Amino acid sequence: MKTSYAFALAGAALVVLALAPMFIPEYWTGVLLGMTGYVTLATAWALFSGPTRYVSLATVAFFGVGAYTVAVLNEVMPYPLVLLCAAGIGMVMALVVGLSTLRLAGVYFVIFTFGLAELVRQTVSWWEVNVTYTMGRYVFLPFEGRHIYWQLLALAALTFLIAWAMGRSRIGLALKALGDDETVASHAGVDVTRIKLLLFVISSTIITLVGAIQAPRWTYIEPSIVFNPTVSFMTLIMALLGGAMRLWGPLVGAVPLFLLFEWLSVSFPDHFSIILGLLFILIVFVMPNGVLAKIDDLRKGGRA
Amino acid sequence: MLEHVVNGLVLGGTYALVAMGLTIQYGIARIMNLSFGDTIIAACFATYVLFTSLSISPILALLILVPSGYALSNVVYRVIMKPLVARAPDEGALEVDSILVTFGLLFVIQGILLYLFGGGYTSYSFFNTPINVLGTVVAGNRLLALVLSLMIGAALVIILFRTRWGMILRAVALAPKSAPLFGIDTDRAARTAFAIGGAIAATGGVVISMFQTFTATAGVVFTMKALIVVILGGKGSVPGAIVAGLLLGLVETFVAAYVDPGLTLAAVYTVFLLLLLVRPNGIFGKA
Numbered sequence: 001m002k003t004s005y006a007f008a009l010a011g012a013a014l015v016v017l018a019l020a021p022m023f024i025p026e027y028w029t030g031v032l033l034g035m036t037g038y039v040t041l042a043t044a045w046a047l048f049s050g051p052t053r054y055v056s057l058a059t060v061a062f063f064g065v066g067a068y069t070v071a072v073l074n075e076v077m078p079y080p081l082v083l084l085c086a087a088g089i090g091m092v093m094a095l096v097v098g099l100s101t102l103r104l105a106g107v108y109f110v111i112f113t114f115g116l117a118e119l120v121r122q123t124v125s126w127w128e129v130n131v132t133y134t135m136g137r138y139v140f141l142p143f144e145g146r147h148i149y150w151q152l153l154a155l156a157a158l159t160f161l162i163a164w165a166m167g168r169s170r171i172g173l174a175l176k177a178l179g180d181d182e183t184v185a186s187h188a189g190v191d192v193t194r195i196k197l198l199l200f201v202i203s204s205t206i207i208t209l210v211g212a213i214q215a216p217r218w219t220y221i222e223p224s225i226v227f228n229p230t231v232s233f234m235t236l237i238m239a240l241l242g243g244a245m246r247l248w249g250p251l252v253g254a255v256p257l258f259l260l261f262e263w264l265s266v267s268f269p270d271h272f273s274i275i276l277g278l279l280f281i282l283i284v285f286v287m288p289n290g291v292l293a294k295i296d297d298l299r300k301g302g303r304a
Numbered sequence: 305m306l307e308h309v310v311n312g313l314v315l316g317g318t319y320a321l322v323a324m325g326l327t328i329q330y331g332i333a334r335i336m337n338l339s340f341g342d343t344i345i346a347a348c349f350a351t352y353v354l355f356t357s358l359s360i361s362p363i364l365a366l367l368i369l370v371p372s373g374y375a376l377s378n379v380v381y382r383v384i385m386k387p388l389v390a391r392a393p394d395e396g397a398l399e400v401d402s403i404l405v406t407f408g409l410l411f412v413i414q415g416i417l418l419y420l421f422g423g424g425y426t427s428y429s430f431f432n433t434p435i436n437v438l439g440t441v442v443a444g445n446r447l448l449a450l451v452l453s454l455m456i457g458a459a460l461v462i463i464l465f466r467t468r469w470g471m472i473l474r475a476v477a478l479a480p481k482s483a484p485l486f487g488i489d490t491d492r493a494a495r496t497a498f499a500i501g502g503a504i505a506a507t508g509g510v511v512i513s514m515f516q517t518f519t520a521t522a523g524v525v526f527t528m529k530a531l532i533v534v535i536l537g538g539k540g541s542v543p544g545a546i547v548a549g550l551l552l553g554l555v556e557t558f559v560a561a562y563v564d565p566g567l568t569l570a571a572v573y574t575v576f577l578l579l580l581l582v583r584p585n586g587i588f589g590k591a
Binding site for chain 1: 336338384387388396399400401403404405407408409410411412413414415416418419524525527528531532535564566567569570573576577580581584
C-alpha cells in the first residue's frame with residue numbers, strides 16, 4: 001500500500017514537473033534544467049559512493065566525457081546514436097577505472113579519481129591540438145531548453161527507479177552488508193569487487209549521460225569548460241548534505257544548494273569557490289550523515 | 305640526453321621532497337591531505353610576492369615560509385583535523401572524513417589564490433645563470449633547487465631515523481594503538497607530523513617556484529603526483545618516496561623531451577596504473 005502511494009505521488013510530481021515549462025518563463029525552465037541535472041548527478045553519485053563509502057571525485061571526468069562526445073559526434077550521427085556512444089564510452093572508462101582500483105583499498109580509488117578529470121582534460125586537449133587540429137567545437141542541435149529539460153527529467157526518473165529497485169533487490173542487501181563491514185560481507189559469500197564494479201559502472205554511465213544531454217546548452221564546447229572541477233565538488237556537497245545513504249537524500253541536498261549556488265555565483269563570482277569550500281567543510285563537521293539523518297536524530301532526541 | 309637526466313633529477317628531487325611531506329602526514333597523522341598541492345602553490349605565490357615586491361631572495365624566503373607552513377598546518381590540525389580524529393570510530397571513517405574536509409580546503413585555498421592572483425601563469429626570474437654540469441648546461445636555479453631538496457630531504461631522514469623525536473613519530477606510524485602504552489602522546493605526534501608535512505609543502509613550493517611557472521589551479525596536479533610517489537614508494541616509507549620521486553621526475557622529463565610535453569600527466573597516470581596492477585603495495589611496501 002505504502003509503496004503504491006509513494007509511486008503515485010512521485011508520478012504526479014513528475015507530471016507536474018514535466019508540464020512546468022509550458023507555464024513558467026524561459027529563465028525558470030533553465031533553472032529547473034540545471035537543478036534536474038544536479039539532482040541526477042548527486043543521486044547517481046550516491047548510488048555508488050553512498051553504500052560503498054568509496055568517495056568518487058571523478059564526477060566531472062565522466063560528465064565532461066559525455067558532453068565532449070556529443071560535441072565531437074553531433075554532426076556525423078543521429079542524436080540517439082550519439083547518446084548511445086557517449087554512454088558506451090563512459091561505461092568503458094568506468095570499467096577501466098573500476099577494474100584497476102576497486103579490488104584495492106578505498107584510498108587508491110579516491111586518489112585515482114582525484115586526478116582523473118585533469119588527466120582526461122589534458123589528454124583531450126592534447127589530442128585536439130596535435131591530432132585533429134581543432135580547439136573548441138560547436139554543438140548545433142535543434143533543442144530548446146525545455147527539450148533538454150525533458151530528457152534530463154526522464155533520466156532523473158530512471159535514476160531514481162534504478163536506485164529504488166537496487167535497494168529492494170539481492171544486490172541491495174549485499175550492498176548493505178558491504179557498507180556495514182566489507183570483510184564480513186565477503187565471508188558471507190558476497191562478491192564484493194563485482195558488486196562495487198557494477199554499481200560504479202551504472203553510476204558513471206548515468207553521469208556521462210547527464211553531461212551528454214546538457215551539451216547542447218553550451219553551443220560552444222572546449223575541454224576547460226566541460227571538465228570544470230566545480231561540477232565534481234558541487235555534486236559531492238549536494239549528495240552529502242542530503243545524505244548519500246538514502247534514496248531521497250541527494251534530492252533533498254541538491255534542490256536548496258543548487259538555488260543557493262545559483263545566487264552565490266551571481267552575487268559573489270570572485271569568492272564562489274571559497275564560500276563553496278567553507279560550506280562543504282561545515283557540512284562535513286555538522287552533519288556527516290546528511291540532513292535527513294540529522295532530522296531523524298533530532299526527532300529521536302526529542303522523544304527520549 | 306644527459307641534459308634530460310639532470311633536469312629529470314631536479315624535478316624528481318622536488319617530487320621526492322614534497323612526497324615525503326605527504327607520506328609523513330598520511331603515515332603518522334593518518335590524514336589523507338588532498339589540499340597538499342594547494343599548500344605548495346600557496347608557498348609558490350608567497351615566494352613570488354616576497355621576491356618581486358620586497359626583493360627577498362627565495363633562499364631567505366625559506367626562513368620565513370617554512371616556519372609559517374609549520375605554524376599554519378599546526379593550526380589547521382588543531383582546528384579542523386583534531387575534532388575529526390576525536391569523533392572517528394575507526395581508521396576508515398577518519399580516512400573518508402579527512403578526504404572530504406581537505407577536498408573542501410583545497411577549494412578554499414585555490415579560491416583565495418584565484419582571487420588574489422588570478423588564473424594566469426606566474427613565474428619570476430631568479431639565479432638564471434647557466435652552469436656547466438658534466439658537459440651540459442643547466443640553469444643555476446634548477447641546480448640550486450636540487451641541492452636544496454637533497455639537503456632538506458637528508459635533514460628530514462636524519463631527524464626521523466636518528467633522533468628520539470623521530471623515533472616517537474615512527475613508533476606512532478608503526479603501531480598507533482601501542483604507542484600510548486609506552487608513554488607517547490599520539491595526539492601531539494600526529495599534530496607535529498601534520499605540521500612537518502605543511503612545512504615541507506612550503507619548502508617544496510619555494511623550491512619549485514624558483515624554476516617552474518605555476519598557476520593558482522595547479523595544486524591538484526601536484527597533490528596527484530605526490531600521492532602517486534607515496535604509493536609508488538610504499539605508504540609511509542621515506543626512502544621509498546625518495547626513489548619513487550626521482551623515478552617519476554625522470555619519466556616525466558623523458559616523456560616531455562621525446563614524446564610530447566602535453567602527455568606528461570598521462571605518462572604519470574600510466575606508471576600509476578601499471579603499479580596498481582603489478583605491485584599495489586608499492587616498490588618498497590610490504591604486502
